[in-house]
Amino acid sequence: MLYKEIELAIAEKKAWALRRQLGIPNNRQLWVLACMDERLPVHEALGIKEGDAHIFRNAGGVVTDDAIRSAMLSTNFFRTREIIVLNHTECGMMTACGDFIQRALEEKGIDVENLPLDPGLPELHLEPGAFPRWIKAFTDVDEACLKQVELLRSSPLIPKDVVIHGYIWEVESGTLRRPYERLSERVNTAEAMSTDRDPHHLLQPCSEEEEGAREIKVTP
Numbered sequence: 001m002l003y004k005e006i007e008l009a010i011a012e013k014k015a016w017a018l019r020r021q022l023g024i025p026n027n028r029q030l031w032v033l034a035c036m037d038e039r040l041p042v043h044e045a046l047g048i049k050e051g052d053a054h055i056f057r058n059a060g061g062v063v064t065d066d067a068i069r070s071a072m073l074s075t076n077f078f079r080t081r082e083i084i085v086l087n088h089t090e091c092g093m094m095t096a097c098g099d100f101i102q103r104a105l106e107e108k109g110i111d112v113e114n115l116p117l118d119p120g121l122p123e124l125h126l127e128p129g130a131f132p133r134w135i136k137a138f139t140d141v142d143e144a145c146l147k148q149v150e151l152l153r154s155s156p157l158i159p160k161d162v163v164i165h166g167y168i169w170e171v172e173s174g175t176l177r178r179p180y181e182r183l184s185e186r187v188n189t190a191e192a193m194s195t196d197r198d199p200h201h202l203l204q205p206c207s208e209e210e211e212g213a214r215e216i217k218v219t220p
Ligand SMILES: [Zn+2]
Pocket: 035, 036, 037, 059, 060, 061, 088, 090, 091, 092, 093
């Protein structure tokens, strides 16, 4: 009967449109912290689709007061059970430091020590000299990724049973990896290929007659 299909479509549309009112979490019960960079395709990188996650993006994909605010709401009130931090290589936050940015703004006539950070909440202010740290530039994306995970795990506003992990999107290869697992550094030289080799997965050693006709055999 056609009416059954119509009723199902109406129910699905209602569940989509009234998700928050009906207490329906996002599909994956997932909150994502990601950099705003245009080369970071969050859905593609994580293999998720529209409706799967709450996605928070800012410069660097770093933990800020607003990131904590959003994660707090998602995990405490919208049934989110998992957080993924998504940073990326060649991030703009590694091209300048906070001091440089403060000086550049001051040269433009902006007094960063005396301005509202959030025009909607003038009570929110920084201690003198804290502006450069508020910028949250970093020098190593792998280190930064792990740090964001740690910061989220240590936040009293995020429940302890929320599962939190961090990953790096390589803009140069279009692949996702764990922090510090730079596979590209292990594939171009014999020396790199011999590091941390698992003895149970060694290539078969060449016999005298096989020299020059090296065959690769990898045991399972
Ligand atoms: Zn970035």
